[in-house]
Amino acid sequence: MAEKIKVLVVDDASFMVKAVSEILNSDAEIEVVGSAKNGLQALEKIKELCPDVITLDVDMPIMDGLRTVRHIMLECPVPIVMLSSLFNNGAITFEALRLGVVDFLPKPSGAISQDIHKAKQQIIDRIKMAVAVNIDNIHRVKIQPSDELNKLEDYYGLQALDYLLLMGTTLGGPNTSIRIFSELPPKLSAAAVVMQEISPKILPAFVKEFDKYTAWHMCEATDGTILEAGVCYVASNEYSLSIEVNDNQEAYLKVGEAVGKPLNTLFSSAANVFGRRTIGLLLTGIGDDGSDGFFNIKEKSGITMAQKTDTCVYPNLAKCAIERGVVDMIVEEIKLSHEIEALINEKAATLS
Numbered sequence: 001m002a003e004k005i006k007v008l009v010v011d012d013a014s015f016m017v018k019a020v021s022e023i024l025n026s027d028a029e030i031e032v033v034g035s036a037k038n039g040l041q042a043l044e045k046i047k048e049l050c051p052d053v054i055t056l057d058v059d060m061p062i063m064d065g066l067r068t069v070r071h072i073m074l075e076c077p078v079p080i081v082m083l084s085s086l087f088n089n090g091a092i093t094f095e096a097l098r099l100g101v102v103d104f105l106p107k108p109s110g111a112i113s114q115d116i117h118k119a120k121q122q123i124i125d126r127i128k129m130a131v132a133v134n135i136d137n138i139h140r141v142k143i144q145p146s147d148e149l150n151k152l153e154d155y156y157g158l159q160a161l162d163y164l165l166l167m168g169t170t171l172g173g174p175n176t177s178i179r180i181f182s183e184l185p186p187k188l189s190a191a192a193v194v195m196q197e198i199s200p201k202i203l204p205a206f207v208k209e210f211d212k213y214t215a216w217h218m219c220e221a222t223d224g225t226i227l228e229a230g231v232c233y234v235a236s237n238e239y240s241l242s243i244e245v246n247d248n249q250e251a252y253l254k255v256g257e258a259v260g261k262p263l264n265t266l267f268s269s270a271a272n273v274f275g276r277r278t279i280g281l282l283l284t285g286i287g288d289d290g291s292d293g294f295f296n297i298k299e300k301s302g303i304t305m306a307q308k309t310d311t312c313v314y315p316n317l318a319k320c321a322i323e324r325g326v327v328d329m330i331v332e333e334i335k336l337s338h339e340i341e342a343l344i345n346e347k348a349a350t351l352s
Contacts, residue, residue, distance in 0.1 A: 004031040005131050008051040010042045010068070011035070011083070012060040016107075020055055020083065023120045030127055039063030039071065046076045053130045055123075056101075058084040058092055066092065069099045073140065079130040083107060083123070087202045090209030097174040097198075097206070100138040102130040102313075106201045129171055129286060129314075137284075137313050137333075138172070141179045143213045159229035163190035163344055164251070164274045168263040168293075170197040170237065170285035172313030174206070176333060177283070181214040181232060183337035188344045190279075192232040193221065193241070193253075195266055197285070200236045207234050223255040237262045237289075242269035267293025271300040278302030279343065281336070282327075285317030294326035303343060305329040307336065 009020050009032055021032040033049045036042040038060045046054065054072075058065035069080060080101045086092050087106035096104050103126050105119070167177060173196040181192075198206060204220055211218040214232075219225075221235035226246070233253060235241045240256040242265055251273050259265055263282075267290060271278045280297045282290045284307060294304045304327050309315035311333040321327050331339045 002029070005029055005053060005127060006031055006033045006049065006051045007127060008033060008042065008045055008049060008054040009035045010037075010039070010054055010060075010065075011057040012037045013057075016057070020123065023123055024127060026120070027124050030124065037061075039065065039068030042068055043071055043075065046072065046078060051078060053079045053081060053127050055081050055083050055127075058082065058086050058096070066095055066099070069096060069101060070140075073100055073138065077135045077138070079133045079135060081105065081123075081126050081130050087199065088205050090205035090207075093202050093206045094178075094209035098143065098178050099140045100175050102126070102133055103171055103197070104199070104202055106199055126171075132286075133172065133313050134315070137311055138175070141175060141182060143178065143182045145212050159187065160189045161191055161227060161229045161251070163188070163277045163279060163347065164227065164243070164270055165190050165192040165279045165281065165340065165344070166267055166270055167192065167194045167196075167281045167283060168266070168285070168290045168317070169195070169283035170287060170289075170314070170317060172284045174198060175313075176307070176336075177234075178210065178213070179333070180337045180340070181210070181216050181218070184214075184216065184340060186214075186216045186230040188341065189229055190344050191227040191229055192216070193235065193243075193266065193270070194232060195235045195237050195241060195263060198236050200238055203234065203236050210234070221253050221255065223253065225253045227251045227253070235266075240265050242266060243273045244269070245273055261289040261292070263290035264293040268296040271297045271302055274300075274302070276301035277347075279305070279340070281305045281307075281340070282318045282321050283307045284312035284314050286314045287316055288320035290317060291321045291324050291326055294321050295324070298326055298328070303328050303347075305331055305336075305339070305343075308332045
């Protein structure tokens, strides 16, 4: 019989520890092996109990969740699923994902949650996904605030929109997207769309904070938005997103209901509009979404890229596309921003 997934629950509220423990222990494959009331206790318990995954609150006494993440990743790395009511605080969600937590889930109804059991399956699923993470590939992203003097709002839209960069990822992906856009210069004749696994409740605050640390203009992907060069539109894969053209022949975003494989929808629709000016990129992630979309991008003579699988937190997403033969370029994570910039500049030179 397979060993159960060992989980440590970290939260200063005893009722929350009880509720989360009951949820996790209700699954035959999971066992809660202990709990802690703050980060300092958590560090001791991790070394004592050797859990496979921990759930972690943010707002705790003595050592809060973010400080705890920093210590864990340096001293005793273990996959972390954040579970917090502070999802409207962009600085907290952005920092947690930058530091490399597997996921950040909102507590269903705030700090005193009476309906946490509604999130039962989602919490269980995240724990099972977290245990499969390649912990050695989780690295905090070094960032600094973007120079606001160089971030002129009237710049966006003046640059020609020749190319569309599409990035697809699931769990573990926000960390990589932060790294790419903190390094990628915005003065390219391209717009970008990033679809990642992130709760729609968290997304607006996350994007607002993200915008402070990149020269790109980061914004949430919203229905009807016309695409502009130098702007990155961030979407949750909990709903569908496609690229359409309006009566003025302007490319815009169309948000729809949830679909089984939203990356395929995004990639294929973009290829139909931008053709050979489409650049698709698959990052770390679980599943095989995106491979069909890559096939359509290649059919339209666009370019497809995938993160090198041995640098992925989860290799499945990129690996499926590579094995299917629909990837033109395979790139290490630390080289992705450089390769994207070089590719767009090279394509622009050949078309000028």
